[in-house]
Amino acid sequence: MGGQASSMASLQGVHVVVVGGGFGGIAAGQQLKSGGFSFTLIDMRDAFHHNPAALRASVQPGFARRTFIPYAETFGDSFVQGRVVRVDTDSQTVILEGGKVIQYSHLILCTGTDGTFPGKFNTTASYQSAIQTYEDFSKQVQAADSVLVVGGGSTGVEMAAEIKTEYPEKKVVLIHSRIALADPELLHSVRQEAKHVLVEKGVELLLGQKVLNLSELQLNVTQKNTEVTTDRGTSLTTDLIISCVGLKINSAAYASCFSGSMAENGALNVNEHLQVKGHSIIYAVGDCADVNEPKMAYHATLHANVAVSNIRNSLRGSPLTSYRTGNVTMLLAMGHDDGVGQFNGFKLPRFLVALGKSRDLLLWKSWREMQQKQP
Template sequence: MSENGSGSGSENVSAGRATVAVVGGGYGGAAVAKALDGGTDVVLIEPKDAFVHSAGALRALVRPDWAANMFFPYDRLLSRGRVLRERASSVDPGGVTLASGGRIDADYLVLATGSDYAFPAKTETDSSAEALRRLRVAYDELTGAERVLILGAGPVGLELAGEIRAVWPAKRIVIVDPAPEVLPGFLPEVRADLLRQLAALDIELRLGVRLDEQPPGEPGRAKTFTVPTTPVGDLTAGLTADLTADIWFRCHGVRVNGGYLGDGRLTLPTPKGQVRVTDTLNVTGPAGPYAHVYALGDLTDVAEAKMAGHAMRHADVVARNILAQARGERATATYLPSPVPSALLPLGPGGGVGQLPDTEGGAGGAVPVPAPRVAAYKGADLFVGRFAELFGTA
């Protein structure tokens, strides 16, 4: 039975079975812990009081009645292993030192601490109750704002705009980004469909534009302001006017959660703060790859977009390798990132665009996903049902 609590002293779970310490209980960490639970002794180290389904955060902002659906308690995730509500302060080849001063010795280590992102895409707190309170405050502020400014035209900014429009048809929504195009690397027809849907939703997209100064006040707090803008590159027509809004949100800037690696006892992160891994997702240290230490998800230097789906596929590879090693076999499972970008990007519950690898054509290309399929696959419930099964709350 899994349990919440704090570790103290040096401990191992049981004799005769491999002990796996998983640092981080997000998408990849929770998935790998669940997969390893039957064949090893798993200790999942996670400071949050519940798993946060961050893909639901933007809908939680505009639908307070729905917001609780993005939190899943850890108490049913593991049947044999346990969950320590702790934070790692350091990791070395032999185990994890906890912020409380305790230590978990382990035969295998999995680093799965992911990344942080600006509110509301990430909740920025370890307490689910506090996260819900912050979302409710931001909802109240957003309710009274007539003009909304979103900084960043990536998937997060686009999805936030769609969620706001689904609840408030009359608000003016402007998305600003200095990039010259939206969804670079995606099929032209996918980008064209996105632009068509944004126009139909009356969401204004200003590309090739930067703000001359940051909006005053905190993101997610109502305060009317006007900021000047400057065109970037050749996209100059009609883009030099001042921009006035009543509330703004930052939808860019990922921060990798790897501070506990700063002492260099295990590995030295890249300049981006990521961990170098092999194709088997083993962490590379000063003397080469560790056979018993793995990393997955946003923390890794795998050359792909940092997405929950990728982290969960990493988890499958890591779990297969550790289980093989625990049986005395070689770790042979490898991860090969897709050569084409993929995403399902809802624009509210009923719209959106998508692109997935072409698994049937044989040419290694991509295929577009139309709005009805995006809504059916993701937009309708944002995969809540899938995570209810993972966490035993279905």
């Protein structure tokens, strides 16, 4: 009883603000909630987006509603919808667009990465309008006889596979500036297998080439027989162009305040405890933390556990937990019926990835984490 009383006393005056409701944000929110912390989770949308399923939501009508999970049903009054425009470390406040100010004793930044739709959907939007945006886009895919996917990183590879699996009769071309596909952190054999699966499904590959006039082309809208040229002189016509390039750290919320603590790419420099360098009460979690590992939901969740543990440890006067990177675990869904990947640095059989990730895209985990029932 005494231990519980002293634990509650240590939480007096503590209010943790979590900026960003992605995988790291909801993991932090749930840990804070179960630990009895006063906290505020802030996100520009009113629903968590299970981003790994965004590509299937783009091609499979009716799927999008499973990929958005309302925050308020899970976090109640601890959730605030808004866009953070500035952090003031002197007054220990975050300032939202429109002027709302929220005080913090500790701050966890989980702002993630930004990029092009449909792979990313970092837009101020309601749950219903977000779903509708994906439904509308799936109609564009349906209307196209041929699709060009630009970018052969993991997102582009999965996008091409999703379209070709759902619509095997469509012509799908994937263009990539490098020869090897998918993430460089993956084993060479896994990257080769990703290429093999795409070819097996009938995706045409243009490797070692860039689209010359990408900025001038209309993306995500079906326009029959659009002409595209590459830097190698290849010309092709397509009905729909989807860009899967240009991911960048989403630093807008903190850039004005932490310029001295930012890496060149906009991520925040952190120490082994995931504290932003020079700021012991501020933590960076997930993609916005400058940690040398692939940007993945799995890692964001691990970061969140460390950050919340260290807030608790610092209040108790206990030693802080260190975050250690491990061997790369990454699974690529190649449509609902296939996949490639590795676990702890070891290549996995395709059928295992298909069973483990591709069928449901791990949606069950997010619905369970949010303690809600999947529709």
